[in-house]
Amino acid sequence: MLFAFLCKDKPGHLQVRLDTRPAHVEHLTALNAAGTLKFAGPFLGEDGKPTGSLVVVEAADLAAAEKIAADDPYAKAGLFESVQVKAWNWVFNNPANA
Known part of the structure; x- marks a missing residue:
């Protein structure tokens, strides 16, 4: 099942994002290599x-998706004001349906 992470940065925390970005990219690269990451990018x-940030992953259930979100270095660094993890259905332009 797919899950979307809708992450809102805390105001004034751009430097936290910049400082943590290498670890965040490494984390997403590992998820991508495992086939877990579907796509991601900043708002x-x-x-x-x-x-x-918007991150979409494939996970067995909500609990597994929430763990992936919590393990993100941005989350661990306290960058986010809020994170919503929502089940998501990729209908249009899903490469798995091509």
Whole structure:
């Protein structure tokens, strides 16, 4: 099952994001290599700077997805004001359905 992580950065925490980015990218790279990561990227503010993240993973259930979200270095560094983990159905342009 697919799960979307809707992550909102804490205001004024851009430097935390920048400092933690290498570990975050390493984490996502490992998830990608395992076939768990489907796609990911930052939300951008009007100034073009990141304000949060969208990450979609495949996990057995909500608890497994929540663990993946909690293990993200951004989450561990306290970057996020909020994280919603929601089951998601990829209908359009899903490469698995091509």
